[in-house]
Amino acid sequence: MRVDPNYVTNLVSSLDQTQLTEQQLTSELSSGVAITSLSQNPVASGENVLLLNQIQQDDSFTQTSSLVTGQLQVADSTLGSVVTELTQAISLATSANNGTVNSNDVQSISNQISGILDEVQSLANTSYQGQYIFAGGQTSTTPFTTSTATSPAVTTYNGDEDINYLETPNGQKIQLNVPGNQIFTGSGSNSVFAALNSLVADYSTGTVNTSQAVNDTEALNTALNYVSQQRVTIDNSITQLGAASDAVSSEQTQLTTAQTNLMQADVAQVSTQLSLSETQQTALEDVIAQLNSTSNDLFSKLPS
Amino acid sequence: MGTINSAFSLMSQALDADQAALNIVANNVANASTTGYTEETPNWQENQPVEIDGVSYGTGATETGATSVRDKVLEQRLDQQQQLASASSARLTALDSVQALFTPDSGSSSSTAGDIGSDLTSFFSSFSSLEANPTDNSDRQAVLSSAKTLVGDISNAADSLNSQRSALDQEAAGVTSQVNSLTNAIAQLNLQIQSTSPNSDAGTLEDQRQQDLSQLSKLVGINQITTENNGLEITTTSGQLLVADGSSSQLTTGTVDGMTHFFVGTTDITSKLASGGGELGGYLTARDQDIPDVLNSLDQLAYSVSTSVNALNNTGTDLDGVTGTVADPLYIFNEPAAVAGSASAMSVVMTDPNQIAAAGTGDGTGDNSNASAMANLASQAIVNGQTPTDYYSNLVSTLGSTVSQVQTENTAQNASVTQLQTQNDALSSVNLNDEASSMTTLERSYQAASQVFTMLNTIMASALNLGDQTAVS
Numbered sequence: 001m002r003v004d005p006n007y008v009t010n011l012v013s014s015l016d017q018t019q020l021t022e023q024q025l026t027s028e029l030s031s032g033v034a035i036t037s038l039s040q041n042p043v044a045s046g047e048n049v050l051l052l053n054q055i056q057q058d059d060s061f062t063q064t065s066s067l068v069t070g071q072l073q074v075a076d077s078t079l080g081s082v083v084t085e086l087t088q089a090i091s092l093a094t095s096a097n098n099g100t101v102n103s104n105d106v107q108s109i110s111n112q113i114s115g116i117l118d119e120v121q122s123l124a125n126t127s128y129q130g131q132y133i134f135a136g137g138q139t140s141t142t143p144f145t146t147s148t149a150t151s152p153a154v155t156t157y158n159g160d161e162d163i164n165y166l167e168t169p170n171g172q173k174i175q176l177n178v179p180g181n182q183i184f185t186g187s188g189s190n191s192v193f194a195a196l197n198s199l200v201a202d203y204s205t206g207t208v209n210t211s212q213a214v215n216d217t218e219a220l221n222t223a224l225n226y227v228s229q230q231r232v233t234i235d236n237s238i239t240q241l242g243a244a245s246d247a248v249s250s251e252q253t254q255l256t257t258a259q260t261n262l263m264q265a266d267v268a269q270v271s272t273q274l275s276l277s278e279t280q281q282t283a284l285e286d287v288i289a290q291l292n293s294t295s296n297d298l299f300s301k302l303p304s
Numbered sequence: 305m306g307t308i309n310s311a312f313s314l315m316s317q318a319l320d321a322d323q324a325a326l327n328i329v330a331n332n333v334a335n336a337s338t339t340g341y342t343e344e345t346p347n348w349q350e351n352q353p354v355e356i357d358g359v360s361y362g363t364g365a366t367e368t369g370a371t372s373v374r375d376k377v378l379e380q381r382l383d384q385q386q387q388l389a390s391a392s393s394a395r396l397t398a399l400d401s402v403q404a405l406f407t408p409d410s411g412s413s414s415s416t417a418g419d420i421g422s423d424l425t426s427f428f429s430s431f432s433s434l435e436a437n438p439t440d441n442s443d444r445q446a447v448l449s450s451a452k453t454l455v456g457d458i459s460n461a462a463d464s465l466n467s468q469r470s471a472l473d474q475e476a477a478g479v480t481s482q483v484n485s486l487t488n489a490i491a492q493l494n495l496q497i498q499s500t501s502p503n504s505d506a507g508t509l510e511d512q513r514q515q516d517l518s519q520l521s522k523l524v525g526i527n528q529i530t531t532e533n534n535g536l537e538i539t540t541t542s543g544q545l546l547v548a549d550g551s552s553s554q555l556t557t558g559t560v561d562g563m564t565h566f567f568v569g570t571t572d573i574t575s576k577l578a579s580g581g582g583e584l585g586g587y588l589t590a591r592d593q594d595i596p597d598v599l600n601s602l603d604q605l606a607y608s609v610s611t612s613v614n615a616l617n618n619t620g621t622d623l624d625g626v627t628g629t630v631a632d633p634l635y636i637f638n639e640p641a642a643v644a645g646s647a648s649a650m651s652v653v654m655t656d657p658n659q660i661a662a663a664g665t666g667d668g669t670g671d672n673s674n675a676s677a678m679a680n681l682a683s684q685a686i687v688n689g690q691t692p693t694d695y696y697s698n699l700v701s702t703l704g705s706t707v708s709q710v711q712t713e714n715t716a717q718n719a720s721v722t723q724l725q726t727q728n729d730a731l732s733s734v735n736l737n738d739e740a741s742s743m744t745t746l747e748r749s750y751q752a753a754s755q756v757f758t759m760l761n762t763i764m765a766s767a768l769n770l771g772d773q774t775a776v777s
Contacts, residue, residue: 042704049697060429139670298740
């Protein structure tokens with residue numbers, strides 16, 4: 001049977017193929033990336049898009065949650081100060097109510113409670129990065145203003161009842177704020193400002209209507225308890241956020257490992273393949289050199 | 305004396321025949337590297353023997369010319385496989401350029417630029433950040449800048465795809481003139497072959513015709529039908545006549561919907577050529593099927609993201625307390641009218657970050673419910689029943705699978721072409737060792753004939769001298 005006399009051409013194309021493989025392997029080694037085009041592994045390429053999406057989302061949430069935690073901590077410590085102020089107001093009112101203080105002292109207590117009222121109002125009007133944190137959705141409007149036209153004075157809430165939530169990548173909703181009216185002007189005896197305004201009015205003349213004053217002090221006490229309850233909501237959010245952030249970080253670590261395994265070159269494996277390819281190339285070159293030498297041609301054996 | 309004379313003539317014929325055969329060998333050797341040359345072998349024919357008194361006397365041999373060593377079936381098979389391989393090669397080259405636009409993101413931060421998947425995530429994540437801080441100007445700026453990055457990458461990809469499509473269109477149109485000159489040449493060769501050797505292989509002319517056919521097979525998908533007197537009829541794979549013996553039909557081009565279409569006469573055969581094979585088939589498949597598929601997917605993605613985000617932003621309340629209206633909508637992206645062309649036309653029309661409607665309808669500007677809703681679009685099935693990221697992931701793996709499939713096809717077809725080429729070369733190519741051996745055989749035969757001639761000369765001298773050795777030497 002006759003054979004193809006152009007076998008060297010075929011060997012050269014094998015040599016080209018070997019060199020192409022070597023080039024590919026070398027670029028994998030130098031870049032560290034195993035999949036440089038979609039067709040190398042279509043499934044992994046699609047999977048990679050999804051993994052990176054999740055990793056990026058997690059990354060972005062981790063950053064966001066640290067910012068939000070700052071805001072929640074400001075709200076928490078503000079409410080802490082409010083509790084301290086209110087506790088002081090209650091002890092002042094209790095001392096005024098026990099009938100042992102003279103009218104000058106009662107007026108002075110009225111002034112002190114009025115000062116506390118101002119302090120609590122300014123705490124309720126706390127802003128974070130230029131936005132009022134106890135105003136519901138109306139973050140650019142001063143949430144609490146007091147009108148002294150009547151006695152007792154009236155403190156009005158100008159915000160709304162809007163609550164913002166932050167959604168974690170896994171869909172959990174975390175409450176970001178408590179509207180100011182829930183904390184400070186709650187209905188009935190829960191209103192901090194109504195109780196404080198009443199007490200200021202009770203003591204302003206120096207004469208104490210004891211039963212009225214005791215009722216108002218009682219109301220302030222109830223309001224204080226209510227503020228503490230609302231503070232728990234914020235503390236809960238801080239805890240949830242911390243837990244969500246930890247969960248997301250650990251998910252991110254796992255996903256990054258998965259993504260690395262999917263896309264990165266296995267150096268040991270690639271090196272072995274490269275070494276095999278090089279051996280093959282050398283062998284092919286030797287074969288071509290042997291076959292190509294003219295002494296193998298029958299013409300060269302003919303007498304000249 | 306008569307028999308000696310006839311022996312002389314027999315020997316001179318033998319010398320002539322050997323010379324003619326050596327001539328053929330020399331021609332083979334000379335053409336050993338000529339592309340398309342088919343090895344020729346000398347034809348020997350025994351002369352009619354003479355019968356005298358019931359005894360048969362041989363009258364030697366004649367060399368009657370050369371025959372090309374050719375297997376037409378094999379050659380045709382090679383041409384057909386060549387058409388498939390050329391088609392998949394051309395398509396693969398085009399697809400390689402397409403998939404280069406969607407290089408997988410390795411995940412390191414330096415490589416995230418230019419990746420539409422990352423852009424989508426960044427865009428929707430920017431709404432999550434805004435959700436945490438709905439009034440923050442830098443978070444609002446971040447939404448607009450990530451929208452611009454997304455738009456830039458989607459429209460760049462669409463523009464590149466469109467220009468690749470135009471480039472393919474030009475290459476396809478360029479093939480036409482080559483096809484026409486080849487079909488012309490084949491028609492001319494048909495005429496020559498039919499007049500010079502209607503009943504036998506036409507040798508060099510046939511070599512030329514085969515070479516033209518193999519060239520033509522690289523360009524376009526064809527069928528070959530042998531007609532009477534060694535003529536040849538060529539049709540496209542779908543049956544459109546290109547060459548009928550001595551006449552050829554020209555392939556013409558015209559523009560339909562901005563793309564080059566191909567005609568024979570007045571018949572538009574573009575879609576038939578696309579599935580027919582050859583380079584032209586590959587170019588047309590990529591131009592009319594592969595690239596439009598990817599473009600459509602990008603269009604759908606751009607359209608759905610633009611309209612969904614716009615619709616939500618338009619219903620919310622922006623930082624200035626404004627809600628969009630029909631007359632004066634609050635749009636982040638230009639609102640596309642139709643899916644087609646959305647990707648390349650995609651742009652960010654919003655310039656004032658305050659116009660991002662983070663708050664819900666009727667809510668205070670510090671509300672984040674609308675920002676939350678827009679962030680949630682990332683996990684909603686807004687693009688053809690899939691989330692944007694899932695849709696993009698599908699686009700990428702579908703494209704990857706197509707390229708990979710064409711690669712596999714191309715590798716298999718090339719291997720098949722190589723195998724057929726090897727078979728054909730084994731049969732028809734000039735093997736120098738064979739030629740050396742034939743030459744030696746013929747040389748020996750020539751020497752032998754000369755020797756016989758010399759001996760006959762001696763015998764003739766003896767006869768002339770009637771036994772006296774000295775008279776004639």
